[in-house]
Amino acid sequence: MRARPGWTVTVGMSSCGVAAGAEAVREAFRREIARRRLPAAIRITGCVGMCHREVLAEVSPPGGGATIYGDLTPERAARIVERHLLGGEPVREWIVADDRAPLHALPYFAKQKKIVLRNCGFIDPEEIDDAISMGGYEALRAVLAEGSPEAVIACVEASGLRGRGGAGYPTGAKWRRTRESPGAEKYVICNADEGDPGAFMDRSVLEGDPHTVLEGLAIAAYAVGASRGVVYVRAEYPLAVRRLRAAIGQAERRGLLGRDILGSGFDFSVALMEGAGAFVCGEETALIASLEGGRGMPRLRPPFPAARGLRGMPTCINNVETLANVPWIVRHGAERYAAIGTPGSRGTKVFALAGKVARGGLVEVPMGITLREIIEEIGGGSGTGLPVKAVQIGGPSGGCLPASRFDTPVDYESLKESGAIMGSGGMIVLDESACMVDIARYFLSFTRDESCGKCTFCRVGTKRMLEILDRIALGRAEEGDLDLLEELGRSVGIASLCGLGQTAPNPVLTTLRFFREEYEAHIRDRRCPAKKCRALFRYRVDPSRCTGCGACARVCPVGAVAGEKGRPHLIDEARCTRCGLCVEACPADAIAAE
Amino acid sequence: MKSTIAKSDAARDAAFRRLLSGAEESGSLIPLLQKTQGLYGYLPERALVRIARRLRLSPAQVYGVATFYGQFRLRPAGRHLVTVCHGTACHVAGAERISEALEGALGIRTGGTTPDGLFTLRNVACLGCCSLAPVMMVGETAHGRLTPAKAKAVLRRRAR
Known part of the structure; x- marks a missing residue:
């Protein structure tokens, strides 16, 4: 560990922190500390999960007792240096947590249980010593010292760990099948091709604690008998790629990856492959096709990759979050892991909580917690003033559950029964401003674009379903279209080869199940209750409130607003594109949708 | 890249x-x-x-x-690659309006490049900065909590 002078300032530098301006905040801390010649070091860390308070930074005085600040800007950073580091007085107004009100006691964290995210937001992800000081690579060391791959597999089986990428296949069973399959060589692959829109769990883990993932992968390799591994990362995650590449290099130099690891005789090397932007490559056989240099198209299973995978050899593919659980399980024992959660779904699950939610970010909760606890107690409700209407779980493969179903426990079986799925962990909260037809259209247009085109029902069926949804949104649908939509949805699910097509109709089918009346309003009354579908509402100026200031006319990009200065304005309905800019520009709240 | x-x-x-x-x-x-x-x-x-x-x-x-694969381009891109996120959180936060505003300001459709070769406008399924929705990337810099006006201002600064 590097010598730390007096004070330490730790800035959260994950992608979401950086997007919120963390670079400038770090620079402001650096500049002010240098200018005042203070004995303070600046560190970085990953994402602690409180995306709603980014930019975050922790200020630790020499004697301990850290203060965590949120909502930082460069100006606020300068004030903190002046008043806290120099003056010794914390700046109350931006404090998120301190000794008196610690992080874990906040409503956001009280119900969370951190296993996968245990180091994220605490260690410097670019320093292997930070990971090691938190017990990193101890599980690998113990496994190699014991020398029994069979014991590792038995431990993971006993833990009840299931794949966190979406399908929930038991991890131990996958490892056993790979180990037992004959092959001159075997491979392990870490699937980091996180493609669901609205999901960023794997990205945060890779950016915040890459060594835990590498350790999990090395343990998997030892258990199944592989000497080579690949991490397949989505190319849209440049920071995750950079940190992972650095972590692999550091682990190799320490003898924790590479030849004869820790003197055990076990060889394991890891290569990094960047995806090239195809959602379907999250499916394991498509991922392998992509690694082999081809178009990422899934193939029929069996044979499963555990029997015939990369280059025809037995291959074990696990998701990032799954692997990040493994070192904890090995170190703390299968029983302790299995004691968390429900009988069918052990352990914890990480969710990316976003959308219309007051406290969004990355949360890790014990399985069996209810949706209500996550959305209301952890997330703090919609935060928009409007009631929460529904939650979308599992991205384009998942479904929308209405607020009346929020007592559903979060476990693989209960969610499946409800019509949604656990999925990879995207959880988007929708308030009353959301139109469910629009949400269904959104996801279906995504799966239509991402369908690889191999199966007719997925390639053509999703397109036909989308055409029906477009008709509904335009107010041109007819009675009977909903039945057709359901029938098509069932057929696409049945007649598709891989998970993409099999689950593509879910967002449509669940919204039809729980929000049918909303579809019917679009069809029968030619009305969009949430006023989202542009053909089914119009903007009107209330002449009694309009002051004639002209703000609306100035922002209108199509020149659809006209009126004399000081007199009520009018919107030309034929020209208006329903962009809504005028509504925001109006200082008198005189424009409304109807 | x-x-x-x-x-x-x-x-x-x-x-x-x-x-x-x-x-x-x-x-x-x-x-x-x-x-x-x-x-x-x-x-x-x-x-x-x-x-x-x-x-x-x-x-x-x-x-x-x-x-x-979506990453590959068969035609040259503009100097600044503008990528508007259309993830779920961005969608419900109004990503469509960001795209429309930029299309209007640049005078091109999504997927196109301005005649001066300065900007290429495209969509991405999700950048994973959902709490900052709506988000766009210009080059490798992400800009969050956008409004149509803020998005246009970012491009104006780049155009200088």
């Missing part, structure tokens, strides 16, 4: 030849395409043909892979 616009054509061609000589098996096709695009900013047809020859693949196979 870092672009290396500053390099001369000759230097880029030389770097491409070095890339090719190091490539051997068809499994390396995608990384090779990625590096080629890193050099040229897109995948020129002559490069695709030479890659095919080197890896003993048909040009159709290489073209098939290059057009399957």
